[in-house]
Amino acid sequence: MKKNYGPFYVAPVTVWLACFFVIPISIIVYYSFLTKGINGGVIHKLSLDAFRALYNPTIFQITINTFQVAILATVIMVSFAIPASYFMARSRFKNFFLLLVIIPFWTNFLIRIYAWMAILGNNGIFNNILLSTGIINNHIQFLYNTNAVILVTIYTYLPFAILPLYSTIEKFDFSLLEAARDLGATKWKAMASILLPNIRGGITTAVLFTFIPAFGSYAIPQIIGGTNSYMLGNVIARELTVTRNWPLASSISMVLTVFTTLGVLLFMRFNRSATESARGQKQKTVAAGAKA
Amino acid sequence: MKKLSKPNQPNQKWAGKKTGKFSLGMFSLVICFLYMPLIILVVYSFNESRMMNWGGFSLRWYEELFFSSGSLWQSFGNSAMIAVTSATVSTLIGTLGAIGLYWYNFRFRKAIQLTAFLPMLIPEIIIGVSLLIFFAGLKFQLSLFTIFLAHTTFNIPFVLLVVMARLEEFDFTIIEAAYDLGAREFQALLKVILPTAFPGIMSGFLIAVTLSLEDFVITFFVSGPGSSTLPLHIYSMIRFGVSPVINALSVIVIAGTVVLAVLSRNVVKLVFQQNR
Numbered sequence: 111m112k113k114n115y116g117p118f119y120v121a122p123v124t125v126w127l128a129c130f131f132v133i134p135i136s137i138i139v140y141y142s143f144l145t146k147g148i149n150g151g152v153i154h155k156l157s158l159d160a161f162r163a164l165y166n167p168t169i170f171q172i173t174i175n176t177f178q179v180a181i182l183a184t185v186i187m188v189s190f191a192i193p194a195s196y197f198m199a200r201s202r203f204k205n206f207f208l209l210l211v212i213i214p215f216w217t218n219f220l221i222r223i224y225a226w227m228a229i230l231g232n233n234g235i236f237n238n239i240l241l242s243t244g245i246i247n248n249h250i251q252f253l254y255n256t257n258a259v260i261l262v263t264i265y266t267y268l269p270f271a272i273l274p275l276y277s278t279i280e281k282f283d284f285s286l287l288e289a290a291r292d293l294g295a296t297k298w299k300a301m302a303s304i305l306l307p308n309i310r311g312g313i314t315t316a317v318l319f320t321f322i323p324a325f326g327s328y329a330i331p332q333i334i335g336g337t338n339s340y341m342l343g344n345v346i347a348r349e350l351t352v353t354r355n356w357p358l359a360s361s362i363s364m365v366l367t368v369f370t371t372l373g374v375l376l377f378m379r380f381n382r383s384a385t386e387s388a389r390g391q392k393q394k395t396v397a398a399g400a401k402a
Numbered sequence: 403m404k405k406l407s408k409p410n411q412p413n414q415k416w417a418g419k420k421t422g423k424f425s426l427g428m429f430s431l432v433i434c435f436l437y438m439p440l441i442i443l444v445v446y447s448f449n450e451s452r453m454m455n456w457g458g459f460s461l462r463w464y465e466e467l468f469f470s471s472g473s474l475w476q477s478f479g480n481s482a483m484i485a486v487t488s489a490t491v492s493t494l495i496g497t498l499g500a501i502g503l504y505w506y507n508f509r510f511r512k513a514i515q516l517t518a519f520l521p522m523l524i525p526e527i528i529i530g531v532s533l534l535i536f537f538a539g540l541k542f543q544l545s546l547f548t549i550f551l552a553h554t555t556f557n558i559p560f561v562l563l564v565v566m567a568r569l570e571e572f573d574f575t576i577i578e579a580a581y582d583l584g585a586r587e588f589q590a591l592l593k594v595i596l597p598t599a600f601p602g603i604m605s606g607f608l609i610a611v612t613l614s615l616e617d618f619v620i621t622f623f624v625s626g627p628g629s630s631t632l633p634l635h636i637y638s639m640i641r642f643g644v645s646p647v648i649n650a651l652s653v654i655v656i657a658g659t660v661v662l663a664v665l666s667r668n669v670v671k672l673v674f675q676q677n678r
Contacts (some may be wrong), residue, residue: 115587116506123499123558124514131521131553134532137539151538193428200425202558207429209663214436216659220618220636221652225439228446228454229645235442238455268436326525328619333640343527347623350531360535363528363542 135367142360150354151243160357164365169345173365176341179256180325183263187320188313191271196305198272199279208276215269223333226262227253254336262334263324270323271316278312279305324369340367440656447649454644463650471647477635480546481615484631488553489610495554496561497603501595503562504569505577522559529556530623537624544626552624553614560613561606568602608666 142160144152163169200209214222229235230252237249252258280303290300306313328343335341342362349359433603434437447464451457467474467495503515521529531553534544542548576598580590639648 114506114508116508116511119498119502119506120511120514122495122524123502123518126495126555126558127518127521130519130533130536130551131529134536135528138528138532139538141535163503168547169649190432193425194432197425197429209667211434211436213656213660214440216616216663217440218613218633218636218652218655218659219434219616220640221443221631221648221655222439222484224636224640224648224652225443227640228437229442231454231644233447233453233644235454238453242455265435265439268432272432322523322525325529328527328606329622329637333637343525344532346527350623352536356535359531363531367524367528370524 117190125383133288138360138363139356142364144357146357150356152356157357160355160361163358164361169362172342175256175339176325176327177342179260179263179327179331179339179341182322183260183267183324184317184321186276187258187264187268187271188316188336191268191275191316192306192309192313195272195276195279198276199282200284204280211269211272211276215273219266219329220333222266223262223330226258226265226334230258238302253334254339256339259327259331259335259339259341262330263327266330267320267323270319272313274319275309275312278309278315282308313382318373321373325370327368409548440652443649443652444656447646447653448648449646449676452646463646467650467654468568469648473630474632474635474651477630478632480630481632484546484550484553485611485614488550488557488614489607492521492554492557492561492610493607494601496558496594496606497565497599499558500562500565501591501599502603504566505574517564519559521556524562525545526619530620533620534623542623542627546629548624549621549629549631552620553617556617556620557610557613560609561603564606564609565599565602568599568605572598605666612662 131375141152143156145155150305156157191223198204198211201207227234231237232251232253233253236252239253240246241249250327286304286308287300290304291297295303326343327341328347330339331339331344332347332398333345341401342365346362346366349362423568446454447460448461449457450460450462499518503511503518529552533548533555537544537548577594580594585593592604617631619639621631621634622637625631630638636648639645642662
């Protein structure tokens with residue numbers, strides 16, 4: 111065998127990510143155990159203040175709110191994305207449909223948020239239509255609440271759910287559904303016991319791809335949300351730039367990272383068992399038909 | 403190839419059948435939902451009135467966008483520069499890394515691979531915040547350069563992923579053949595590995611450019627005074643509410659996206675076909 115050049119190839123990537131990813135993240139971890147400086151920054155004295163501050167009822171409320179927004183948005187996105195990507199994958203025009211989903215996905219993130227301001231804002235189209243038709247006399251505030259945040263989160267991340275689901279469903283052998291039907295399963299029964307278990311990998315990817323950005327959301331609640339629809343991302347930014355409590359910003363960042371990492375680990379476990387179980391799917395096809 | 407086409411045959415037969423009203427309905431809903439806001443922006447960009455009520459057809463907002471929005475175009479210039487430079491650097495680093503991780507086995511390989519994919523999985527805001535604290539600790543002046551460093555960092559994992567996916571597809575016995583025929587490591591890299599991995603490298607580069615042009619959250623944290631990018635500029639505009647100039651800008655951005663999406667699909671297809 112030739113000389114092992116592996117480390118030479120990998121050296122640039124390792125050095126770069128060590129400098130600009132591993133070290134900065136480690137600094138956050140370290141800072142979360144320090145005392146806050148009087149005018150921002152930190153004092154190099156160990157303390158658990160930043161973690162005690164997490165028990166603060168406001169931050170607790172915001173954590174709950176963050177989970178609520180992220181979970182609700184993810185559930186809605188994935189439940190729309192499964193039938194939609196199923197339709198795309200089975201269509202003769204699937205390449206065109208894929209392009210249709212990719213275009214809004216590539217359109218600038220802020221412009222997509224802005225579009226909803228133009229529609230639902232106080233001087234937006236919706237209010238204008240309602241006012242001019244006389245249905246309402248005063249404009250209604252549609253924005254600046256949790257529902258608006260959820261709506262716009264769904265709007266911006268929906269393609270993240272569709273794309274992995276589409277690529278999984280496209281590889282699915284649709285004749286299995288036919289087989290289940292032949293064996294007497296109803297249409298919905300065939301979908302539930304043949305299609306869904308077989309695309310479990312795609313579903314978990316879709317859940318993660320939508321949950322992670324929704325959970326760490328900053329721009330959407332900042333622009334579309336109000337003071338009572340704050341999410342963890344907003345608190346981090348506020349503690350960092352306004353209140354200048356860097357240890358607290360770091361400890362909240364750690365909470366966010368830990369929850370996300372837990373999610374990823376769970377995903378990897380689930381995904382592994384999904385691929386293992388996929389091997390037994392063909393037998394299950396027969397079983398589903400027999401049960402029906 | 404043959405193996406692939408066989409299970410597809412029943413699909414062909416099924417393609418004529420309806421996929422069911424439910425999935426058709428859901429798909430139509432999704433497409434309407436995705437496009438309705440964009441179409442509204444396009445329509446209202448031609449609106450004479452400053453408000454979101456129709457006041458007649460006009461091109462005045464395009465005029466204002468093109469002829470009296472100097473700082474916007476300057477931000478766009480910054481964005482383009484950062485996109486190209488950070489995509490180039492991350493493509494170089496990512497491609498080398500992908501080759502190393504894919505072909506060789508060495509100590510800490512698994513650990514390096516896992517770390518390299520992590521930036522993709524943790525929320526953007528964490529990367530932004532950690533880099534801000536890092537740069538502040540080093541007393542680095544926040545500028546276009548810090549934005550470039552940040553963008554390269556989040557682009558590397560994507561390039562790595564795309565190039566590794568491409569490497570997985572190809573037959574590595576040709577590398578062995580190159581060695582057997584007397585190729586040195588560098589020759590094998592230049593004449594065999596890079597050309598075969600080229601479509602992957604190309605799409606890695608394109609993804610990096612798009613991600614860089616698109617990024618708001620990380621850029622927001624690592625940008626300093628006077629170092630605005632297009633997304634930052636849009637943010638500063640929309641904070642003050644609805645502005646018809648943004649409607650016009652949106653149309654340009656959407657049109658650019660459509661062209662890019664169609665073009666890049668064709669370019670990738672073309673490159674892939676040439677290499678097969």
